[in-house]
Amino acid sequence: MSATNEEVRVLIVEDDADVRDTLAMLLESDGYLVQGASSGEAAIGLLDHFSPDCVLLDLGLPGIRGSEVARQLRQRVGTQLVIIAVTGSSAAADRDEAEIAGIDFLLTKPVGGSDLRRFLPPID
Structure with missing residues (x-):
């Protein structure tokens, strides 16, 4: 998905507030427009008000697992959405x-800025 007006929107779905806030600050300092959600349910609910170009998605969410959130995002938004899963596990x-x-990329925590920048849509 191509962002308009050089704006790239990133939705961070992470139940750990410290991790979510740190990622948000990092991405905002790079010029991304960021919205956070603490659960899969909240992320799905945000789609009506925030149309992300990319989603950073924790797989180990409480309630709806990250993989199910990804399936629902794909059904609602389609394949143009970049979904990057972030997990604490490196299990097969x-x-x-x-x-x-339908997740595009899988990163293992801890994730640094250089890791993310390789997979995020570029800001034009």
Whole structure:
């Protein structure tokens, strides 16, 4: 998805507020427009008001797992949305789950700015 007016919108779905806030500050300092959600349900609800170009998605969310959130995002938004899963596990099962859910990239925590910049849509 191409952002208009050089604006790239990133939705961070992470239940740990410190991680979510740190990622948001990092991305905002790079010029991204960021919205955070603490659960999968909240992320899905934000779609009516915030149309992200990219989603950073924790797989280990309480309630709806990140892979299910990714499936629902794909159904509502389509394949132009870049979904980057972020997980604390490097298990093969997580990789398989991410692939089946339509997740574009899988990163293992802790994730640094240089890791994210390789996969985020560029700001024109």
